[in-house]
Structure formats: C-alpha cells, structure tokens
Amino acid sequence: MEHFFTYDSRLGISVPELPRSFSSYSIEQQAIILAEWENHRGAIPDRVKELEREIDQCLYKLNREEDFEASCRLNNQISEFASTINDLWIWYRTNPHITSSKNNEKALPIK
Template sequence: MKEHFTFDQRLGISIPNLNMEWAQYSEETQQSILFHWEQIRGSIPDRIDELENMINQKQAQLSEESNFKTSCKLNSEIAELASIINDLWLWYRANQTMEDKMHQ
C-alpha cells in the first residue's frame, strides 16, 4: 500500500497519493486502499488529541509569558497546530465521500 500513500510530515499521518482515477483501480485494489485508509483514518482523532494537548501546553505558557516576542512565537505555534487540526478533520471527513462513491 505504500505506493498509494505518502507520509505527510506536517499532519503526522499518511495520506492517499493515487496516480490514477479511482475507477481505473481494480476492485481488489480499491478495497485494499480503503481498508488501509480506514486504519489511518481511525488514528486521526488520537493525533488531534495530541495536537490539542500541545495547544493547551502552549496556551498555559502564553498565559505566563511576559516577553512580547516569545508571546508572538507561541501564538504562531498555536495557530499552526490549529491549522493542522483543521486539515486532519478535513482528511477524516474525506473518507465519507470516498465510501459514498464506492457504494454507488
């Protein structure tokens, strides 16, 4: 399945990297891809929890920080983590669309 997925360092998960249209894959390959994606997809909420914990830690640091530059850096890091969480939710929901297409 490695040829159908690429690890995204920013997100911390593998994401689909399909080189052909979905219908061009054999049914067996489609099922394998979906099975592998379901395993990855199942790990997304745990990954989001990790990132939320990191945000909480940075927010705690921010509430005690008096240095403006450091505060700006923490805010930027929090914003990036929130952006990653948003992207992970998009990938998490993407599977619903893929499965709907498979059943049509």
C-alpha cells in the first residue's frame, strides 16, 4: 500500500507527499487521498489552538523577564510558533477539490 502523507514534526500534522501527479492516480486512490487529507486537515484548528497557548505562555514569561538574552529567546520562540500557525492555516485553506479547467484534474497540495 502506498503512503501519501508524511508527518511534519514542525507542523505537528501529516501533510501530502505525492511522488507523482495527483491525476496519475486512479479515481479510487484519489478518493482515498482526499478522504485522508480531510482527516489530517481537520486536526489543524486544534493544533493552532495548542500553538496559541504556547504563545500565550511565552508572552506571560516575556512580560516578567528582565534578562535581555532570555527575552530574545522568548521572542524567537513566539516568532517560530506564529510562523508555524501561518503555515498551518495555509494548509487548512488549501482546497483539494479545486479543478483545473484546462485538464479537469483535482489539485492537492504537495509538500
């Protein structure tokens, strides 16, 4: 059985990793890929909430931190969490049901 997804430790979810174009898969395989993607995609809002809690904790610490270098590290962590959230929302907004009018093939994001 082929694996169509790979776990991205930074994002905390599995993302599509298709070794060939989506249209080259059978209709059945396409349906399996799309169904599995919807399951992974559905976890994104919860993952974003987790990261937002991490940001809140960093902000709490940052507001009390007096050491400049420690403040810089906290700011860096906040930036990384925010970047990850941004990437997750990009994946979430990706619509796997978009069709190309040129060749009528379904598109799915490829890492």
